[in-house]
Amino acid sequence: MKRIITIFIFLVIQIPSxxxxxxxxxxxxxxxxxxxKLLYQGQVNITSExxxxxNTFSYGLGKDLEVGINIFEFTFDPKHHFHFEHNDTLPKSPVYPLVLLNIQKAFELLPDFQLSIGTQNGLNPARHMHWVNYTYLNLAYEIPGLETRLVAxxxxxxxxxxxxxxxxxxTSADNKWGIGFQAGIQQPIIKxxxxxxxxxxSHRHKLGESAWGLAYYITKSWVLSMGYQLPNPGSLSNKGLIFEITHVPE
Structure with a gap:
């Protein structure tokens, strides 16, 4: 674990702005x-497996539009001295690591309601490359006075x-599609x-899970989050810890 945390800290230090x-x-x-502005978010997920x-980077283009790059699923096996793992073969496991382009556009429906459309598309940089896609449509609502943010x-x-x-x-087809439901909540405890x-x-794939935790503002622009992920009933996810660092541009 020490080795992984060291790698994580190294990645964060390299991109302080x-x-x-x-x-x-x-x-x-x-x-x-x-x-x-440019946003950075780094995350380490630790399970027994x-x-x-x-790592995620996004740049604001204005008019509620952003684009960026995701570098996902650099995976290490704790059972073999944290040996670097990769997969470019379907169908059982997802391919990884991934380099994805992310795009998000938001629309203000009412003062406290927002609609957002986003996508993450890319490839696994390997001999056998596969197209990867995750696309979503969210409604976000912030409860006036409570500063509670709800997304579904x-x-x-x-x-x-x-x-x-x-x-x-x-099926082993790369382009076999599925659809699911997603939701999130954020509630200030100490303003x-x-x-x-x-x-x-939702769903019973590897990412079918819930995550619960706390986010702490180290400074006005640096946020440290820690949480625990729980697999959905019957899903292929694993229980584990989540550590996340976010730099929010002022």
């Missing part, structure tokens, strides 16, 4: 990076992104200092 398509833990929060490192929506995915899911083992954060991805 940055901020990506921002997530609660696994679900996009539907907040768009401000024009001319593997340790994953994810639908997402689509292909098999290269999530691998097999229960009841779908018969501008400590937040409760939770999110949920």
């Amino acid at each position: 940055l901020v990506a398509q921002q997530n609660f833990f696994n679900v996009p929060s539907s907040e768009v990076t401000q024009k001319g 593997e340790t994953e490192i994810n 929506g639908a997402y689509t995915f292909n098999k290269a992104f999530v691998g097999d899911w229960r009841g779908n083992e018969e 501008e200092k400590l937040l409760f954060t939770a999110d949920f991805l």
Whole structure:
């Protein structure tokens, strides 16, 4: 674990002035990076089976539009001295690591209601490359006075992104699509200092899980989050810890 945390800290130190398509833990929060600002979010997921490192970068273009890059699923095997793992073969497991382009556009429906559309598309940089897709439509609502942020929506995915899911083992096609429900909540406990954060991805694939935790503002622009992920009943996810660092541009 020490080795993984060291790698994570190294990645963060290399990009001190940055901020990506921002997530609660696994679900996009539907907040768009401000024009001319760059957002960074780094995450380490630790389970008994593997340790994953994810990094996201997003740049605000203005008019509630952002674009960026995700570098996902740098995976290490704790059972073999944290040996670097990769997969470019379907159908059972998703392919990884991944380099994805992320795009998100938000629309203000009412003062406290927002609609956002986003996508993450790319490839696994390997000999056998596969197209990977995750696309979503979210509604976000902030409760006046409480500063509670609620997000709910639908997402689509292909098999290269999530691998097999229960009841779908018969197909190996990259472009086999699925659809699911996602939701998230963020509630301040101590204003501008400590937040409760939770999110949920439906389905029975590797990412079918909920995550619960806290976000702590180290400074006005650096946020440290820690949480625990729980697999959905019958899903192929694993229980584990989540550590996340986010740089929010001022």
